[in-house]
Amino acid sequence: MKKEFAVIGLGRFGGSICRELSDEGLEVMAIDIDEDRVNEFASIASHAVVGDTTDEAVLKSLGIRNFDHVIVAIGDSIQASILTTLILKELGVKHITVKAQNDYHEKVLSKIGADKIVHPERDMGRRIAHNLISNNVLDYLELSDEHSIAEIVASKKLVGYTLIDLDVRAKYGLNIVAIKRGKDIIVSPPADEEIHRDDILILIGADSDINRFEKRLL
Ligand code: ADP
Missing domain, CATH: 3.40.50.720 (NAD(P)-binding Rossmann-like Domain)
Structure with missing residues (x-):
């Protein structure tokens, strides 16, 4: 064996x-x-x-x-x-x-x-840096030098909007692959899904686009 x-x-x-x-x-x-x-x-x-x-x-x-x-x-x-x-x-x-x-x-x-x-030290350093820059970013996972998956808390500015309203794919080039809501997780959320308070968005895209989106939340 x-x-x-x-x-x-x-x-x-x-x-x-x-x-x-x-x-x-x-x-x-x-x-x-x-x-x-x-x-x-x-x-x-x-x-x-x-x-x-x-x-x-x-x-x-x-x-x-x-x-x-x-x-x-x-x-x-x-x-x-x-x-x-x-x-x-x-x-x-x-x-x-x-x-x-x-x-x-x-x-x-x-x-x-x-x-x-x-690269545990480098990766953890980057994750912590993103968390320091924006309190909304809970986690950050690098996929390549330029692309990542980020877990971002939906700020008050997003609550009540649907994914169509936000149009993150066209405006930021990002894909929201899942929404964590309490104990539930909505994988591949439909376009008319409305964002609730305390939702956590899991999104994938270029680091520069994720940064632009983070700023939009402030
Ligand atoms: P970390 O940064 O994760 O704390 P360390 O550098 O403190 O890692 O630890 C590396 C470990 O690798 C040490 O315990 C060291 O004794 C061990 N080590 C170094 N060279 C060899 C070797 N040739 N064979 C086996 N173990 C080794």
Whole structure:
């Protein structure tokens, strides 16, 4: 039977992934070069092992190719992160997610075939910045360099208008893909849907258009 997850690097990011997956009842092998870190996770992960993952023999001896998904969360050494990813790739691991420290790191990771590259600090910084700029923006998820999905609280200015009245597609180039209303969610809301107080609009579009729409709400 295939094992589930292996997390390499048990800093704040890798540690948090490891905890969350374990809380969800999934099998997780936690790996770090630092023995103290590994001991912290002995009672959390299914297995916690000390090892330097830049050493191919170490990864082989852990049977790393039997894992469905390996997460590389080495934050302190870009070199170790790249080398580890390269070995995982060579050993044939199917799904590799890697935390990137910067754009240069990301470029190299994508060249060597990391399946998913995440930038937790950068992305969270952007989300928080949008929330600081506008109290109406609850969340912001980047789809590409220029496009995002945003969760925006409908301000008083929008209440009582229908989606046709607002005409966000023509005026802003945005699509409202869903409206959250209390516990309900209206997916693909019809054009005559009227906006209520405290509705949360989930919209998708270019960042510049989302920014223009945010200003319209103020
Ligand atoms: P974060 O920014 O998420 O807190 P850190 O940089 O603090 O991440 O943590 C990265 C972890 O990766 C550390 O616990 C470190 O011991 C571990 N690590 C670094 N190099 C290696 C390696 N070659 N093999 C395994 N683990 C490593």
